[in-house]
Amino acid sequence: MKAMITLLILGLLLIHGEVPCLCPANLYYILLGETLKCYTMRSDDTGKHFNYKSIDCKENENRCLKKNMNDGCGYLSMGCGTEQDCQEYPSFIKTVCCEWDNCNK
Secondary structure (H helix, E strand, O other): OOHHHHHHHHHHHHOOOOOOOHHHOOOOOOOOHOEEEEEEEEEOOOOEEEEEEEEEEOOHHOOOEEEOOHHHHEEEEEEEHHHHHHHOOOHHHOOOOOEEEOOOO
16 A cells, blocks of 8 residues: 555656655655655764754755765765654665765855
């Protein structure tokens, strides 16, 4: 039943030409009707989370499918998820789509 609902949602999105960040976590929250946020997070080389800001995920979901890298100021990443996902960093990075942001922003 869940698979059919998921396929229906994806079909409707494709018909409208809008393909969201298709990570498992996003599909899960979309099915639950959760509001997703897009988090930008920076961490040092040990993976310790020390800064993030959140913006509306809807405005950034088309930029989610990128990989992690080191920008010289520590590891910086962006992904769509809930506030709880962000607080559970770094597991957040593994369960949602990520994108690099500029270190100086």
